[in-house]
Amino acid sequence: MRRVAVISLHTSPLLQPGSGDSGGMNVYVRELVSSLAQAGVECYTYTRADREGLPCEVTVEPNHTVVHIEAGPHHLPKEALGDVVDEFTDRVLEHLDIIGGVDVVHANYWLSGVAAHRIKHELDIPFVSTFHTLARVKAEGGDPEPAWRDRAEAELINCADAICVSCPEEEAQFRRLYGDPQGQIEIIAPGVEHALFGPGDRAGARRAIDVDPAVPMLLFVGRIQPLKGPDVAIRALHALGRPDARLVIVGGASGTTGDGEVERAHELVDELGLHDQVDFVEPQPHHILSTYYRAADVVVVPSRSESFGLVALEAAACGTPVVASAVGGLQSLVDHGDTGFLITDRDPAHFAKAIARILDEPLLADTMGAAASVRASRYTWAFAAARLRRLYADLTARRLVLGH
Numbered sequence: 001m002r003r004v005a006v007i008s009l010h011t012s013p014l015l016q017p018g019s020g021d022s023g024g025m026n027v028y029v030r031e032l033v034s035s036l037a038q039a040g041v042e043c044y045t046y047t048r049a050d051r052e053g054l055p056c057e058v059t060v061e062p063n064h065t066v067v068h069i070e071a072g073p074h075h076l077p078k079e080a081l082g083d084v085v086d087e088f089t090d091r092v093l094e095h096l097d098i099i100g101g102v103d104v105v106h107a108n109y110w111l112s113g114v115a116a117h118r119i120k121h122e123l124d125i126p127f128v129s130t131f132h133t134l135a136r137v138k139a140e141g142g143d144p145e146p147a148w149r150d151r152a153e154a155e156l157i158n159c160a161d162a163i164c165v166s167c168p169e170e171e172a173q174f175r176r177l178y179g180d181p182q183g184q185i186e187i188i189a190p191g192v193e194h195a196l197f198g199p200g201d202r203a204g205a206r207r208a209i210d211v212d213p214a215v216p217m218l219l220f221v222g223r224i225q226p227l228k229g230p231d232v233a234i235r236a237l238h239a240l241g242r243p244d245a246r247l248v249i250v251g252g253a254s255g256t257t258g259d260g261e262v263e264r265a266h267e268l269v270d271e272l273g274l275h276d277q278v279d280f281v282e283p284q285p286h287h288i289l290s291t292y293y294r295a296a297d298v299v300v301v302p303s304r305s306e307s308f309g310l311v312a313l314e315a316a317a318c319g320t321p322v323v324a325s326a327v328g329g330l331q332s333l334v335d336h337g338d339t340g341f342l343i344t345d346r347d348p349a350h351f352a353k354a355i356a357r358i359l360d361e362p363l364l365a366d367t368m369g370a371a372a373s374v375r376a377s378r379y380t381w382a383f384a385a386a387r388l389r390r391l392y393a394d395l396t397a398r399r400l401v402l403g404h
Contacts, residue, residue, distance in 0.1 A: 003042040004392065005102040005119065006033055007112035009088055010078050012047040014058065014066055016283055023223055023254075024310040025132050027286060028190050029108055030060075035191075035385035037063035041392075044099065046092045046115075048081070050074055067095055081111055082148075089115040093122060104128060104392045110135075110149060113156040126161040126395035130188070132307055136177040141305035141327065143227050157181050159403035161395050164188045164388075166308035167332035183401045186391050189332075190308055191381035192317045197290045199319035199373050205295035209248075216245040216359045219296035219320075221289060221311045222303075223254035224262045229302035229325070231268055235348035236300060238272040240355055247274075247300075250281045250292055293318035297365065298358045302343075302351060306330050313379055316340075316372035321365055323354045339372035 006029065013030035033043045042063045049068040058066045069091045072084035092115060096102060106128040107116035113129045120127035135145035135153055157163065161183045165171045171185055206213040218237060222228040230249060237247045253262045262280075269278045284292065293299060299315035301324035308329035312322045316333065322340035324330040336342045341354035358365045 003044070003099075003102045004036065005092070005096060005105045005116075006043055006045040007092070007105065007107045007116045007119075008045055008047045008109070009085070009112040009115060010048065010081055010109060012050070012066065012068075013045055014047075014060075016285060024190075024308070025108060027310055028130075028132070031191065031193065031381045032384055032388065033064055034061065035381040036388065037061055039382075039385055039389060041385075041389060044095075044102070046088075046095070048072075048084070048088055050076075067092075069095075078111075082114075085111060085114050089118050093119060096123065101125075103396050106130070106392075107156075108132060110153050110156065113160075114152060117156055117159055120159070120161075120400070124400070126392070126398075126400060127159065128162045128164060128391070128395070129156055129160045130164040133305070134174070134177070137173060137305050137307070137328070138227070140177075141227070141303075143304060154178070155403075159183075159401055161398075161401045162186050162391055164391075166190060167329045169331045170307055170329055173328065182403065186387070188384050188387050188391075189379055190310060190313070191379045191384050192310075192313050192376055193381065194317060194377065196287050197293065197314045197317040197376075199369070200290075200294040202294055205291045208291050209295055211246065211248070211295055216242065217296050218245060218247045218355060219292055219299045219315075220247065220249045220251070220301075221292065221299070221315075222251045222301075224249075224251050224258065224265055225254040226261065227304050229304060229346070230265050232302035232346055232348050232351060233300045234265065234268050234272065234274065234278065236302070236351035236355060237277060238274060239349045239352035241352075242356075242359075243277070245277060245359070247278045248281060248292065248296070249278065250284055250289070252283045289314065290318055293320050296320050298323055298340075298355050300351065300355070301325065301330060302346065303327060303330070304346070309333055312340075313376055317376035317379075319369040319373040321358050321368040321372060323351055323358070333375075335371070335375060339368055339375050 008029050045066045051074050054068040071088035104126050105116045105119045107113040135150040203213040220233040253259050293315045299322045301312045306328040312333045324334050326342035326344045334340045343350050
């Protein structure tokens, strides 16, 4: 394996997660490509230039280059990016010609997959896809996507040489909704940077973020959008019925309706009389999030759907119990009753009941936190990169999937 083109059209791995279109996928691409590069694979990550003044290329580290591709007006919403995929792909192909080609193209998200699908056929190389989210999965969680996205994803699935999923639960869900693809399905579990995310002193972490060490602290980390369920976290705090408890929400607006969602979250806080119990914090640099995780008594992850759930993994690595929705990859990260609790519906009262157990039983909380840290130690980016390298090498030795 010599060289890989990684496509991340709609969001750059150089951007800070937590607002706009930046989230766990940014971390996934950045950390996984970094580990591939450190293992000797030359990686070019192609992303659309979303503002003026960006350098054409950014050398992140040896073997790891991010290439900004000019395609369409800079400030386009994600919903409009389908109109510039062809232009984006043209520019990527021009750059690939300049550098002498690649052995594999690996797409992240369906928009990137549309570009990678064409690159596969133009260059006759294997096409790997990590969808991160899928239309049919989102629809099951109550977030329907346009029919044309579903059709596009079905076409990509039909021609992908390999589809990467994060865990057995995601693979089972994929096969149930889409059937068995022509290419192979490979489980590539994301990792966590254990040098940054590990257990630490809670009182010191509280002082660092200016939270009273004596109050119970709940934490929500993620973009403020219905998919992530910040409203459930707020209502769970209300159902908890503890005026001494605080909920810290770290994240920002996302998408074209993002500002409205943030406003609705503030309105919900006021409606429930929680103004003095909820703190909204701007998105934080990724390495700073570890301080918030260590400071919390419990991290709440009430997502409607989640292919993996890096927030839950990072919280666990910091030794903090997680109360999460029993969906997607969260089911593989949280061992119910051992490292946290999984909630099978979206009833805030059920989240509150689980949170109360952790807050009211210090021995249980300590035991869960210790078990969560041990559980999270299994996940490393180096191991994920090793599996991916093996997959790339296997694919280059096989005949390509031709689709129908």
